[in-house]
Amino acid sequence: MARRGSALDFRDFVTELLATGDAVDIREPVSPTLEVGAVTRRVYDTRSPAPLFGNLTEGAPGFRILGAPAGLSGRPGQTYGRLAAHLGLPRTTGPRDLLEKLISAMHTDPVPPRVVATGPCKENIVTGDDVDLERFPVPLLHAQDGGRYFGTYGFHVVRTPDGRWTSWSVSRTMLHGRTTLVGPAMPQQHLGMIHGMWRERGERTPWAMVLGAPPAALAAAGMPLPAHVNEDGYVGALAGGPVEVVRAETNDLYVPARSEIVLEGYISPDETAPEGPMGEYHGYAFAESKRQPVFQVEAVTHRQDPILPVCVAGLPPEENHTIWGTMISAVSLDLLRSSGLPVSLAWCSYEAATCWIVVAVDIRRLARTRMTERELADAVAEVLFGSHTGWLVPKVLLVADDIDITDIDQVVWALATRNPPATGHYVYPEAPGIPMVPYLTTEEARTGRGGKAVVSCLLPEQFEGVTRGVTASFANSFPKDVRRRVLEKWTDYGFAATGHGPAGAEGHPIG
Ligand SMILES: Cc1cc2nc3c(=O)[nH]c(=O)nc-3n(C[C@H](O)[C@H](O)[C@H](O)COP(=O)(O)O)c2cc1C
Ligand SMILES: [Mn+2]
Incomplete structure (x- = not known):
C-alpha cells in the first residue's frame, strides 16, 4: 500500500520512528497491567x-x-523529533519552527478531507454482539488509576445536529464494560458543547473514537482551535494534503481511513458512571472519581495487528505538555499577535505542566505603545482569558524577548531576577478557567473561576525599550578572540569535547 508519510498515517509514523532509532521494538513479554505504564514513564524521564x-x-x-x-x-539537536514527525517536519525542527508551521496552517485555506471507499482501518470489522473492548490490551497505566484507559491518545469525532460543524478532539476514555467507555466531556470543550446540543434534543450523540490516528490529525484534535472550526480541514492545510476519511459502519460520521482502531457508537444522553481517578497532566493523581458520560460502542474496526498509542499522563514531559502545550502555544501566539500587542513569541514551558504560558514581549514595540505594566497585563489577560485557548492555562508570564522563552533555564532566571514581588502580580479572580488546576479551592473549581494571573518579569526600564545590564556570561563578558581561543584549546586544556553546537559553545546566549 502506498505510503502517506508520518503526518498522515500512524503506521508510517511508527515505521519511520523504528527506522530512525526513535522507537524500540520490544520483543520481551510485557504486561499491560502497570508494566507498560512503568516502562513508558521511564522513557519520558530518560x-x-x-x-x-x-x-x-x-x-x-x-x-x-x-x-x-x-x-x-x-x-542532541532532536529534542522535538517525535513531535515534528507528527507534522511531517524534519526531526531537527525546533520550537519556533513548529509554532510557525502550526500558525501558517491557521492562515491557509482549509483542505477538506477526501472521502475514500475503504482503508486500513477497515481491515477488521466487528459489530453487534461480537464487540468486546476487552480483546484489546487496555492498559492499567498507574497504580492509583480507577480503571484501565483505552483512550489516552485518541480523539473523539462528533458533529452538530445541523451537520455544519465536525469536531475532532482528544479527551480520555476509561474502559467501563465490554462495550462501554466512560470519560469527561467538559461543556467548555467542543466535545461537551456538541454533546450538549444533542442532549437538549433528547437524542443520543452519534460518536466515534479514533486511536492510532494520522499523527497530524491527533495533534489538531489536541489543539484549541475556535468553536465551529473543523479540525479535519485544518489537518489538510497542516499536512499539505487532504486526510483520507471513510464512513463509519453504524452511523454517518467519517473517520480517518489510515487509523489503527476506530470505535463507533453514541454518547448516552443521560447515562453516567464513575470515571477516574487517573494520573493527570498537572503531574498529580488525586483520589476521587467523578461521574461522567457513558460512550456506547456498537462497532469496532481495526487494522491488522493494531497498535494502540498511549500517553501515561503525569510529571512532564508527556504528550499533555509536548502536544497540548505546543498547540496551546500556537493558538495563543496567533491571538496575541493578531490583537496588535507587542508580542514576539508564546510558549507553554513543558516543565510547567501546561499550567503557565510564557509570553515574550518585544520591548522596542512596547515602548512605542507607552503602555504601563498594568495596562499591558490587563490587555494580555483580556485577549487570552476570554479565549478558548486561554481558558486552559491559568498563569501568564511576561518576559522581555532577550530571553529565549523555550529555554526553561532562562525563564527561571528571569522570574527570579526580574519579577518584583509587590507589584508584578496581577490576578483575575473572575476570569473563567479549567477547573482541574491543582491549587484551586473547592469553591473556585466548582464555579470554574479563579486561579488566573499575569506575572510580569519585565524590568522597569524595558517599558522604555531598553535593558540596563548585559549578562555576565561567556557570551557577553569576553572579547571575541578570547572566546575563540578558549573554544579552540578546550580539549588541550584537558576537558572532554562538549558536543555543544555553536550556540552552546558560545555560552549562555542571553544578550
Ligand atoms: C494527550 C492529551 C490528552 C488530553 N486529555 C484531555 C482530557 O482528558 N480532557 C479534555 O478536556 N482535554 C484533554 N486534552 C486537551 C484537549 O484535547 C484540547 O484542549 C483540545 O483543544 C480539545 O478540543 P476542542 O478545542 O475541539 O474542544 C488532551 C490533550 C492531549 C494532547
Ligand atoms: Mn474544536
Missing part, C-alpha cells in the same frame, strides 16, 4: 526512544501498544 510493545501478556495475539508517541528525545 528521553529514550518510544517503546513499541509487540509481545503483550494480555489482549488478543498480535495487538500492540506504542508508548510515549510524542515524548522528547535525548539525542
